Amino acid sequence: MSAAIRVVVVDDHAMVRSGVRTELGAGDPASAITVVGEAADVEEAVAVIAATAPDVVLLDVHLPGGGGVEVMRRCGTGGPRFLALSVSDAADDVIGTIRGGARGYVTKSISGPDLRAAIVRIAEGDAVFSPRLAGFVLDAFAGAGAGTVALADVDEDLDRLTEREREVMRLIARGYAYKEVARELFISVKTVETHMSSVLRKLQLSSRHELARWASDRRLL
Incomplete structure (x- = not known):
């Protein structure tokens, strides 16, 4: 993408937001990513997204005020693309977040370069998942196997x-x-x-x- 990708970081921990901002600022200038806003809860997130019109929102799953799914619900369709960035790899979190409208889901163990690459791919319209989650998501949405519930x-x-x-x-x-x-x-x-x-x-x-x-x-x- 020729223009810088505008990103909003939503996480209820200030140190996480600061760390993500630092990582995103350390990337290749040729694929520049600019953090245009931060939020710590659902209300702040909705307001910041409306004010800054980002391309991508890095969204924690569990937030005060209703969680990441509530942020996506209130932002509606036609807005930014959402990439979940969470410590959780629980199935209900992953499936619920994707059902809620996220284009991808990565865990906080992701490296800085991989996170920047994921943001670029999300901005370009791709779906991105952490490697361990990709097969799980495909299996889940294709239907359950033997011994599991549909x-x-x-x-x-x-x-x-x-x-x-x-x-x-x-x-x-x-x-x-x-x-x-x-x-x-x-x-x-x-x-x-x-x-x-x-x-x-x-x-x-x-x-x-x-x-x-x-x-x-x-x-x-």
Whole structure:
């Protein structure tokens, strides 16, 4: 691309935003990338995207105010292309984010040069995934294999849950204690218990052990 690619970085950690800005500024001038804005939550992201009209938005999956999917929903179609940049490689995060409108999904273990290359490809209209996720995404959207639950059924199940309930569900299913979930999500233990009760009720499960098995069967861990 002849013109600089305009990028907005959305992440609730200031050090991550600073590090990404530094990495993007260290690239080849021939494929210049310019960070035109930053945001730490959904409200800020929507406002900054509207004000700066970027080509690409680097978007964290879990954000205060509703998450990356909410940012894409509120920005609508015809705007920038979204590239998820997340520490999470959980199936529900990846599938939900792609369903929400992202053109790609890479994890935060990505190198600076690879991130710059991914942004260029997204700006040009390609889809980009971290190598370990690419096969998983293809398999997921092609349909489940033997011993797993079909993707359409997974989507229907997950659609019953709010985004916060999905976060709690994923951590509990991975074996986190309620206190650990509360610390991870910056909420109270009582709130975790409330969300957990709602998850079990909506999914018609009776215990965290059943939830772990349910999530494993659906490749959500």
